[in-house]
Amino acid sequence: MRNNNRARPTLRDVAKACGVAPSTVSNALADKAVVKPETKALIRKIAHELGYRVSPLASGLRTGKTRSIAMIVSDITNPFHGEVVRGAEDALIERDYHLYIANTDGSRGRQSQYIQHFIDRQVDGVILMSYASNDEDIQALVRAHVPTVLLVRRQDTVEQDFSGIENEHSVHSVLEFLTSLGHQRIGFIGGPASSSGARERLNAYRSFMQKHAGHADPALEESGEYSIDSGHQSTYRLLRQNPRPTAVLVSEDMTAYGVLMAASEMGIKVPEELSIVGWDDLFASRLPQINLTTMRVPKRQLGANAAKLLLQRMANPSADVETLLVRPALVVRSTTGRAPQEEQAVNAASQE
Amino acid sequence: MRNNNRARPTLRDVAKACGVAPSTVSNALADKAVVKPETKALIRKIAHELGYRVSPLASGLRTGKTRSIAMIVSDITNPFHGEVVRGAEDALIERDYHLYIANTDGSRGRQSQYIQHFIDRQVDGVILMSYASNDEDIQALVRAHVPTVLLVRRQDTVEQDFSGIENEHSVHSVLEFLTSLGHQRIGFIGGPASSSGARERLNAYRSFMQKHAGHADPALEESGEYSIDSGHQSTYRLLRQNPRPTAVLVSEDMTAYGVLMAASEMGIKVPEELSIVGWDDLFASRLPQINLTTMRVPKRQLGANAAKLLLQRMANPSADVETLLVRPALVVRSTTGRAPQEEQAVNAASQE
């Protein structure tokens, strides 16, 4: 039954064609010093002619290595994730690893399924960029001895290599920028509480407000998913207040678009009556119609850092856990401006 | 050396624990009728207790089936692709297949590499949504007997299952909409010539203009990639004309954003002086600041159709090739309006 309907040639076929043993072919193709150069050359030539390719299934079964990496993201639809993936992919491909991207759609069930699947498949490593991550998933990876790095969202309960964003400093610098424009009542629309990044940004917001205004007003805090709809809803709640905030820091551009949308519906002028700062700098933010002031996150770098950490971990499983942080830069566009005069803000609010 | 440091249990381990032969465990787990129900129950219980999972590497090596599908996309950063992926993924997961997403970044080299990789890996099928596809890649898939479906971009030279968009009818209906608003000089900004969809839309545009205006003016045609920058550049070329077009149909929303950007820079009012229609309906198009009139493509459906075709093909490799087309719907928002009076258009153009 072997080699029916021109199936792929095997090591045996190559060996036969070369008149040597399969093990010699294997050693030659792996470029082991043990094989004589002439023999190597011959074997390589014939292997190529025959169109031989080693079966990763077979060699993976034998060696336990598959030269593949899995990257699990929670929303492949969000361009932020796409950029980060690219950063990781470039770094990995260069080292001859292949990247399998899996999308969980924010579903914990699907995420566990994928993780189990990749463990079964014996990928050489996993990069996890998912807000749906939970302890069991990560424990499963640890138990299976699969090198894992966490991306953007860190898990507090377990020590793991981590590629993330410098949140505290960045939040403080945006808020300083806003206060320098005269803003006092600054709202905050954060991400899901399950995200470590979202928590860090919220805490940084609070500590800044604490120091600057003497207290952080919980009425100025909103949170939700990273989506337009979520930002839209948060805004309606946030701007119903009197006096209402004159500026709002939003934890993600996608969410900020929802804020822009709601402000437009409510007839609130941006930036005259409301300044908005986003986070990430997605492609839409630079369109003149949007022109969102935002924190530009070096997305590719974030992915490249994750790849770097993973490669290190794979090379040295017992090394100390490491964290790599990327620092965003403020890009001032036209959704921010000087705070309106106190009276104006109050008037505007009471007109509602 | 077996089972050192709590490695995963094997079929043998389960068999030993149950006091049966490995083959019986295999048959039981595969739910073959040949195994007695009680034996099955016992085996299942113990297998579960031991945390046994069949090794896809081993079973793949033996059977040639891996229960995995690869989907190759050219730009994971474009939200259009993300949505299509989701549609395919949902359909596939439901049937217990896992989806590996690979991103080629438009690079032919990387695409060939991934395709070869997936062939080596013996995935059960491939969905190709890439503008970088070329004959050799597809031939490689065919030679390796890997069921393949083409998504959005079809290959003329080879018969393949195809999930795509109804372009001709859709283009005609948009153009009818524009002429009903009084537009005569309608420009067209298309996609890359390597994309079958782009070619179909261009041809549909030409045939419509032919019929409606007596001829299609090549000066009104532009093309480029599906990107903001590309749309931006095309617009500068297109609107330099005198008289300039009063409307433009753009082959993709991303490109249309670039048109919007350029129009804004050039001080051309939309829709008073220029009507713009996009294609796809990406998330940004519904933001009030953008509010782009566009053809909404049922993206998930597109992906689901591809999955359906692939599953069919896998079940029946010798069936006739099939094509599934999805029909977009016009969503009228605020970038389209009545054509300006002839004089106005001329005046505006001469003011430049």
Place this chain on the structure above:
DNA sequence: CTGAAAGCGCTTACAG
């Protein structure tokens, strides 16, 4: 430097 042998973890005829 080369080859024969064992084994990775499964599945599938086949014999009992």
Place this chain on the structure above:
DNA sequence: CTGAAAGCGCTTACAG
């Protein structure tokens, strides 16, 4: 209904 055996395609000690 159950078990012993062969083999998927590789790699890696080991003997020569």
